[in-house]
Amino acid sequence: MGKIEWAMWANEQALAAGFIYLTGGIVGVAGQFSGWKFAAFGIAAGVFVCLLEYPRSKRIKGTNFERTGQYCFTVCVKAFGPLTRNYYVRAFLHAVLCIPGGFMLATVLGCVCLGIASLIYLSAAIHGEHWEPILPEAEPTKHVSQSIKQPPQNPPPRPPADMRRKRLDDLEAAAYVNPIPVRE
Amino acid sequence: MGLSLRSWIANEGGKHCILITWLSVSAWIFWRTFILYCSGAEYHYLHKMLGLGLCISRASATVLNLNCSLVLLPMCRSILTVLRGTRQVSSKKARRLLDKSKTFHVTCGVAICVFSVVHVGAHLVNVVSFSVRYSDEFPALNVAHYRGQDPHLLILTTVPGITGVLLVLVLFLMFTASSHSVRVGNYEIFWYTHNLFILFYVVLLMHVVGGALKYQTNVDAHPPGCIPANQTRAHSDTWPNQEVDGELVAESREMSLVCKEDAHFQPHFPQTWLWVLGPLCLYCGERLYRYIRCNASVTIVSVVRHPCDVIEVRMLKNSFKARPGQYVLLNCPSVSSFENHAFTLTSCPTENKETFGIHVRVVGDWTACFSELLLPDLEHSEILPMTNQRRYPNCAVLPAPGCMWMVRLAVHQRKFSIMKSVCVWLAASELRLSPVSCMLSLMSGVVINCRGCILCGCAES
Numbered sequence: 001m002g003k004i005e006w007a008m009w010a011n012e013q014a015l016a017a018g019f020i021y022l023t024g025g026i027v028g029v030a031g032q033f034s035g036w037k038f039a040a041f042g043i044a045a046g047v048f049v050c051l052l053e054y055p056r057s058k059r060i061k062g063t064n065f066e067r068t069g070q071y072c073f074t075v076c077v078k079a080f081g082p083l084t085r086n087y088y089v090r091a092f093l094h095a096v097l098c099i100p101g102g103f104m105l106a107t108v109l110g111c112v113c114l115g116i117a118s119l120i121y122l123s124a125a126i127h128g129e130h131w132e133p134i135l136p137e138a139e140p141t142k143h144v145s146q147s148i149k150q151p152p153q154n155p156p157p158r159p160p161a162d163m164r165r166k167r168l169d170d171l172e173a174a175a176y177v178n179p180i181p182v183r184e
Numbered sequence: 185m186g187l188s189l190r191s192w193i194a195n196e197g198g199k200h201c202i203l204i205t206w207l208s209v210s211a212w213i214f215w216r217t218f219i220l221y222c223s224g225a226e227y228h229y230l231h232k233m234l235g236l237g238l239c240i241s242r243a244s245a246t247v248l249n250l251n252c253s254l255v256l257l258p259m260c261r262s263i264l265t266v267l268r269g270t271r272q273v274s275s276k277k278a279r280r281l282l283d284k285s286k287t288f289h290v291t292c293g294v295a296i297c298v299f300s301v302v303h304v305g306a307h308l309v310n311v312v313s314f315s316v317r318y319s320d321e322f323p324a325l326n327v328a329h330y331r332g333q334d335p336h337l338l339i340l341t342t343v344p345g346i347t348g349v350l351l352v353l354v355l356f357l358m359f360t361a362s363s364h365s366v367r368v369g370n371y372e373i374f375w376y377t378h379n380l381f382i383l384f385y386v387v388l389l390m391h392v393v394g395g396a397l398k399y400q401t402n403v404d405a406h407p408p409g410c411i412p413a414n415q416t417r418a419h420s421d422t423w424p425n426q427e428v429d430g431e432l433v434a435e436s437r438e439m440s441l442v443c444k445e446d447a448h449f450q451p452h453f454p455q456t457w458l459w460v461l462g463p464l465c466l467y468c469g470e471r472l473y474r475y476i477r478c479n480a481s482v483t484i485v486s487v488v489r490h491p492c493d494v495i496e497v498r499m500l501k502n503s504f505k506a507r508p509g510q511y512v513l514l515n516c517p518s519v520s521s522f523e524n525h526a527f528t529l530t531s532c533p534t535e536n537k538e539t540f541g542i543h544v545r546v547v548g549d550w551t552a553c554f555s556e557l558l559l560p561d562l563e564h565s566e567i568l569p570m571t572n573q574r575r576y577p578n579c580a581v582l583p584a585p586g587c588m589w590m591v592r593l594a595v596h597q598r599k600f601s602i603m604k605s606v607c608v609w610l611a612a613s614e615l616r617l618s619p620v621s622c623m624l625s626l627m628s629g630v631v632i633n634c635r636g637c638i639l640c641g642c643a644e645s
Contacts, residue, residue, distance in 0.1 A: 004370045012360040027305070033312070056365070065365040105308055105335050112349075113356050 007057055007087060007129045010120035014094060015053040017117050021101060021110025022046025028106035035104040042107040045097040049114065052077060052084070058132035066134055078133045085132075087125035094118035154180075198281045202288070206254075210247050210295070218243040226399040228408030229322055229447065234313045238397070241306035244299045249459040251299070252388065255292035256463040258285035260470045297359050304352060311335040311345075324449045327396050344394035347387050354384045372523070385464055388456060395451025402448050410443040478515065485539050487558045493546040495555050496530070498539045506532045506540060514542070519553045 021042050028039025055074040058064055077084045084090070095118040101111030157180050221227045221239040231238055258264070268282050311327075315338060318331035328338055339345035360366075361377040400406070480502060488496040506512070506529055513524040527542040546555045 004372055006373075008369050009361055009366050009373050012363050012366060013356070016356065016360050059369060062369060065368070105312065105339075108336070109304065109352060112353065116353070116356070 005060060005129065006120055006124035006127060007131070008059070010087075010117055010124055011053055011056060013120060014049060014090075014114065014117035017094075017098075017110060017113035018046045018049030018053060020046075020113050021049065021098075021107060024101070024104075024107040024110045028104050031106070033104070033106065038100050038104040039106055041100045042104070042110060045101070046110065049094065049097065052090075056134065057130075058134045060129075064134050070134070071136075074133045074135065077131075085130050087121050087129060087131065090131075091118045091121035091125055094121060194277070195280075198277050199284055199287075202281065203291070206291070210250060213246050213250060214243045217246040225403045225408050226401070229319070229400065229449075230325060230397065233317045233319055233325060234310050237306045237309035237313060241303055241310055242397070244303040244306065245456075247299045248296060248303060249456050251292045251295045252385075252456075253459045253463045255289055255296060256467040258289040258292075260467055261285075262470050262473060263466075293359075293362070297355065300352065300355055304348070307348065308335075311338050314338060322447060322449070325398060342394055342396060344391055344396050347391035347394070350387050351384060351391060354380050354387070358384070375522075382468075385460065388460065389454075392454035392456040398449035398451050400447050401450050402445060405444040406447045407441075407443075409441075411441050412443050412446075484558070489559055490543070493555075494543055495546065495559060496541055496543050497558065498531075498541040500539050504533055504538075504540060508532055512540075512542065514554075516554055516557070518557055519550055523550055525550055 023046075025039045025042030025044075025046055029036050029043065033039070051073065054067060055070040055077050056065060056067055082089075094114050098111045098114035098118065101107035101114070157178050218239045221231060221242045227238070264282055264285055268279055312335050314327045315331070315333050315335050318328050318333075319325050327342065339349065357377050358380055361374045367374045400408070483500045485498045485500050487498075490496060508529070510532075511526050511528040513526050515521075515524045527544055529540055530543045531539070531541040533540050544551055544554065546552050
């Protein structure tokens with residue numbers, strides 16, 4: 001029902017997967033297990049994925065939820081143009097990055113999670129979604145109309161109440177002209 | 185200062201009390217299990233093989249058991265409604281606590297994620313230990329088939345390993361789809377992934393059947409660290425002669441250290457079943473009850489279009505009882521079979537009338553389809569209440585409890601004063617008018633025709 005934005009979910013998954021990849025890599029390097037070079041790659045890949053996925057994309061319809069302090073990341077990611085805008089590229093990149101993680105036990109989890117995120121990005125790309133930066137919109141300068149700058153000094157020109165009362169019998173006499181012209 | 189502290193205790197004290205209790209219980213069972221596996225006699229040999237990884241993995245597993253059982257209870261909404269409505273829970277403080285059920289569910293969910301990370305990390309270390317420290321002395325303890333077996337194979341060829349991987353994947357999907365942005369932006373993703381919980385629990389029940397970790401059953405006959413009998417006889421031949429008392433002491437010490445029989449090991453009874461099966465059956469029973477209840481037919485009596493894209497739908501359902509402030513979940517299979525959308529009741533069934541009504545503002549795709557089914561092609565019509573005799577789509581209504589609005593109305597003598605005070609209060613607290621109009625209509629006994637503009641912010645009634 002309705003148009004699902006797959007990229008939002010893929011972004012959450014990829015960020016979590018990057019973090020898991022990074023943690024697994026740290027454990028693998030710290031413990032100096034066999035294949036710790038794959039763990040070192042996991043650290044680098046995890047950091048890269050986290051930096052790439054931190055800035056959220058602009059939603060097609062609805063309120064945008066920015067992550068704290070994502071503006072500088074948005075500017076960096078935007079600088080790469082179509083490479084980061086296109087989700088086919090991201091899906092392929094995540095798939096390639098996750099493969100070395102499968103060769104070491106500590107990074108296996110990060111590998112699988114990043115692989116799932118890659119698949120969801122592929123689905124988003126097939127649905128025609130792309131990454132749009134959330135940039136602060138320049139507020140248009142409010143044009144203050146003249147009348148606001150000078151509030152009226154006097155109350156509106158009204159004749160007394162008995163004159164204002166509608167006299168149906170004598171419409172000609174009931175009409176009056178405002179002494180002060182009313183500005184639009 | 186004294187008043188604010190008392191107010192804080194009255195408003196927030198209960199919630200924090202439960203949080204502290206939950207934290208204390210979790211910490212206690214973590215510590216108790218940790219100590220048991222670290223220094224318990226029946227785990228002595230297993231601990232020698234696996235080290236700290238055993239203690240941390242088992243302790244985190246016990247905390248996971250607790251949270252997997254608690255996480256389901258706040259979602260038993262019908263039971264919570266009954267509790268809220270009965271005389272047993274009549275205090276406002278208790279009702280406020282019941283209203284925090286979703287927060288408790290989220291807390292338990294986060295705890296499950298955190299301790300799953302700990303549990304998985306510890307078990308990965310255990311898998312490496314099983315491989316590297318393969319025990320020739322006690323072959324029954326081993327999970328690996330030989331020393332140095334690839335740990336990847338150990339994970340992928342054992343029941344706990346495969347089910348563990350599946351559990352992590354399901355939890356990863358559920359966790360990433362539960363973030364605020366996904367829930368607000370694409371509720372369907374959250375809803376469908378969260379319904380993977382049943383797969384999670386089925387796999388969890390299978391995960392504990394593997395029996396990878398074993399305990400020693402004959403600690404009395406074979407105290408940990410004892411010397412086997414054949415080795416003792418060899419020792420006694422070469423034992424130096426002692427004085428009478430010393431010899432007796434040496435012999436008795438020797439006797440206590442002698443193993444009467446070999447160590448026997450046995451896998452645990454799956455304790456997770458005891459923790460999880462009760463709440464799981466309760467929750468599944470409740471879902472079944474909700475499904476059966478919502479299958480009763482609902483008749484749409486009238487549909488009224490109001491300005492600002494609002495339609496008022498009046499419905500009739502047998503033995504439907506509701507109170508002001510409650511909301512219903514509306515399901516329309518013609519629009520979507522699996523989606524339930526919540527709408528606050530703007531009028532409840534009373535003694536005089538059996539119909540109940542909701543005001544629906546057409547914002548998203550579901551509401552657009554729904555309004556199109558009810559009142560198609562209204563672009564060229566006048567903005568007047570339109571009631572047509574037509575075939576309305578079948579709908580199901582689920583009473584959705586647990587959402588009692590704490591509305592306090594200043595009681596004034598004249599009706600317009602009530603309206604004035606309500607409007608002022610609404611401006612201050614940003615509360616929608618739907619539940620208030622329901623309450624007012626119930627109090628005054630008159631159906632208040634809410635103009636659609638209310639729901640989009642204009643204050644008229």
